[in-house]
Amino acid sequence: MAVRSPVALPVVLPGATEPRLGVEAELRRRGWETAEAPAAADLLVVCGSPSPEEDRRLDTLLRTMSRPAARVDVTRPADAARALDEGFAVLRAGAASRSASPEGHENAVGGEHEAHPGKGSASAGPGHGPHHEHEEPGHPGHDETGGHGHSGHEGHTMSTVAGLPMADRAADRDGLSLDRLNLPLGPVLPDWPAGLILRCALQGDIVQEVRVDRLPGPPDGTSFWNEPWSRAARGEPVERGVAARRRCAAHLDSLGRLLSLAGRSDTAGRLRRLRDDVLAGAPSGHCGEPLRALTERVERSRTLRWGLAGLGRLPAERARRRGVTGPALEADGDAHDRLLSWSREARRAVRDLDDRRPLPTGRLIGPRGTVGGTVPPSQALLDVLPELLTGTELGCARLVVASLDPDLDEPVAVPATEDAHA
Structure with a gap:
């Protein structure tokens, strides 16, 4: 009964936006829940291709999950369904073995690394036997949130x-x-x-x-959300509708993150379904009215305004001095103002989904700011994060981060330190 409907913990690696979108859509189609922490999950879904070091840490994370547990890797959106099917099969086999085994969970499929099916484009790597080097949860090199215990030492x-x-x-x-x-x-x-x-x-x-x-990013520093503007910056012809479609979907994705953390998971789910429709090529007439109704409801919400007002205040003058461009600059305010900016820009963008005219090649403004300049737009968002978070309550920090939603798939950098490792 416990694995009749698995609880998934998606882990998104840098450069894996497309696999993440495929996994989210497939999980939603199946009605499977997503976990807030490893202890609440039984299916670890890795989006992207981990390095050997990341792979080892993901195995450590898998060992913190209750048994039976399984891990699958998804490197392409089209492989999401097959990977989840494989993970579900491993969980069911593990549950059957646990119930039949007199020795209990140690001999069950999914006990140690048997839950980690063969690696391919859809699933994780070969089972790591007992010889694999272990670092137990709580070791100074790890922590429950997925960071590392060396932080701040x-x-x-x-x-x-x-x-x-x-x-x-x-x-x-x-x-x-x-x-x-x-x-x-x-x-x-x-x-x-x-x-x-x-x-x-x-x-x-x-x-x-x-x-x-x-974590180390992709070597080419390619951002899925910036792709139309990056192509235009290289002189390639790009239709306005293609760029509008990516902008609209990016803002709906950011809205979904923020609303989910703010306790509006139902609205977040509807916005994510619209995001997937936009990316799938749905015409403007199909998306426009549902998007208008949802975003206007979000904008009128008094509880959202009360919960987000005053968090991460970033006036336009200060944002401009720090090199911030795009919606965070135009919002000229706090987390709620940035939510409103995404909402309004998404409504404007949905009107242009079917525009076949070429994208102007002047100043290129992507979902998070100016694309093709000397500094990626998300670099300024990362640089301003420490001053926005200092002095805030820990419970509000994630809301502030979500209201900026920096894209680390852009070629951004962070200051190098002796204990900064992934």
């Missing part, structure tokens, strides 16, 4: 108990000496930018310091 003085980092003392804003805990957010979090790691220093539930880190 200022001088590596933090003490540990049973492998878990303990709080140190540091002065707060009032000069008092309070406990200070270093906690990484990401990279394995629902509705989180792929590859992003925020290394936070907390006092109580207040973020005192933030350092941006990331």
Whole structure:
């Protein structure tokens, strides 16, 4: 009964936007739930092609999940259905073995690495036997959120108990000496930018310091969302409707992340279905009215305004000084203002889905800002994150990140540090 409807934990690697979209659409079609944390999941769905080091860490993450558990890898959207079928079959076999085995879960399929089916375009790599090097959950090299325990080890003085980092003392804003805990957010979090790691220093539930880190990105630095404008910057002919379709879908994707974290999962799901329709080539007449009705309802919501107002305030003047362009600059305000900006831009873009005229080759403005310049638009968003998050409550930090939604598939960089590793 436990695996009749698996609970999936999607893990999105940098450069895997298209596989993620395919997995999300297939999970929604099947009605399978997604987990908020590894402990609540039984199917680890890896979107993208992990490096050997990432593969090892994903196996460690798999071992934190309840048994039976399975892992599948998806590298192409078309492979999502087959990969989920394979994972479901492994879970059912594991459940049957557990119920029949007198020794319990240790001998069950899906117990150690048997849950990790053969690697291909749709599924994960060959089973790693007992000889595979283990790092148990809670080891200083790992943490429950998918980051790494080395984060924030200022001088590596933090003490540990049973492998878990303990709080140190540091002065707060009032000069008092309070406990200070270093906690990484990401990279394995629902509705989180792929590859992003925020290394936070907390006092109580207040973020005192933030350092941006990331998993290694794709070597070519190609962003799925910026693709039409990148082609136009290279001199290739691109239709306005193609760019409008990608812009509309990108904003609906960002809205879905923010609304999901804000407790509006039903509305987020409807916007994501529209996003998939737009990307699939649905005409403007099919998408326009549902999009208008949904986004206007979002814009009128008093509870959303109350929950997001004042978070991550970024006035236009300050944004311009920091090199921010696109919706975050035009919003001229807080997380709720950025939500409104995405909503209105999506409605404008949906009107141009069928426009066959060529895209103007002047200043190219993609979903997150100016494309083809010296600085990727998401670089400015990453650079401004620490100052927006410092002083906020931890519960609000993810909402602020989602309201900016930086795209780490762009060729962005973070400051190099001795403990910044993936």
